[in-house]
Amino acid sequence: MVFRKSKGKEATVDPGKGIIQSQGVVKVYDTGSAKLTALRGIDFAVRKGEMVAVMGPSGCGKTTLLNCLSGLDDVDEGTIWLEGEDLATMGDKRRTSYRAKRMGFIFQVFNLLPVLSAVENVELPLLVDNVKPSVARQKALTALETVGLRDWAGHRPAELSGGQRQRVTIARSLVNDPAIVWADEPTGALDSKSAADIMNLLRTLNAERSLTIVLVTHDPGVGGQCHRIVRMQDGAIVGEEVPANGIAAHPDHYVAAGNGGQAVATAQA
Numbered sequence: 434m435v436f437r438k439s440k441g442k443e444a445t446v447d448p449g450k451g452i453i454q455s456q457g458v459v460k461v462y463d464t465g466s467a468k469l470t471a472l473r474g475i476d477f478a479v480r481k482g483e484m485v486a487v488m489g490p491s492g493c494g495k496t497t498l499l500n501c502l503s504g505l506d507d508v509d510e511g512t513i514w515l516e517g518e519d520l521a522t523m524g525d526k527r528r529t530s531y532r533a534k535r536m537g538f539i540f541q542v543f544n545l546l547p548v549l550s551a552v553e554n555v556e557l558p559l560l561v562d563n564v565k566p567s568v569a570r571q572k573a574l575t576a577l578e579t580v581g582l583r584d585w586a587g588h589r590p591a592e593l594s595g596g597q598r599q600r601v602t603i604a605r606s607l608v609n610d611p612a613i614v615w616a617d618e619p620t621g622a623l624d625s626k627s628a629a630d631i632m633n634l635l636r637t638l639n640a641e642r643s644l645t646i647v648l649v650t651h652d653p654g655v656g657g658q659c660h661r662i663v664r665m666q667d668g669a670i671v672g673e674e675v676p677a678n679g680i681a682a683h684p685d686h687y688v689a690a691g692n693g694g695q696a697v698a699t700a701q702a
């Protein structure tokens with residue numbers, strides 16, 4: 434299906450085929466003295482309900498990929514569709530509200546406000562989105578319940594362990610019942626026991642809610658628990674695989690055409 438023309442080239446991505454899709458995404462950082470191409474034409478697709486790990490050496494562009502695909506950062510070329518909608522046509526206001534309503538974010542650094550309690554941190558995105566405070570509070574408590582921290586609702590981040598803090602950020606990412614959660618090294622700052630707990634939680638959320646999760650990780654053990662691992666190198670996707678011991682291949686597993694011609698189809702469940 435020819436969906437949209439970009440840069441004189443026919444885009445052949447069908448936005449119906451993936452909750453996240455990109456074609457030809459290029460990102461250049463201009464630091465004044467130098468230009469650095471962080472993404473060199475990314476063709477990528479994620480099915481609804483997939484849990485995908487993005488792996489690759491430090492500096493290869495993983496964080497940039499997440500920031501660009503989620504619309505946190507602008508791209509220089511290419512097209513991104515989220516739930517079939519072209520990010521570029523959204524406009525700032527719509528993009529911000531789409532982000533608040535449909536996406537959640539989890540980062541390695543927990544990004545919790547130290548002066549707020551767990552429940553106040555979790556309800557904050559809702560309050561910013563003008564949700565009634567009593568409703569926001571109820572939703573935040575439910576989200577904390579989901580991550581097993583209902584009893585810690587009144588505690589500030591400093592009173593929580595690293596694993597608990599990351600669970601608060603997961604609760605915050607879930608509070609709007611998003612379609613997509615983006616996680617940048619969610620276990621990177623955790624000991625192995627806490628990391629395993631966080632992965633169990635993410636896998637459960639993925640399985641029970643068909644939550645689409647894209648996570649960046651350095652840890653092969655984390656990547657190995659996903660439906661699919663996408664490998665990046667030097668700003669490009671250079672391959673992908675279904676981990677041997679991961680979740681069984683996603684039934685709708687979808688491999689985008691392109692990927693520098695190196696996409697590997699591994700759709701057998």
Ligand code: ADP
Nearest residue numbers: 462464469471490491492493494495496497498
């Ligand atoms: P990764 O997450 O894989 O470690 P990043 O996406 O953070 O990689 O970075 C990709 C490349 O872009 C790196 O060379 C990095 O130095 C550069 N980069 C990242 N963010 C910026 C920025 N804000 N300004 C300039 N260069 C950046």
Ligand code: MG
Nearest residue numbers: 495496497617
């Ligand atoms: Mg990074």
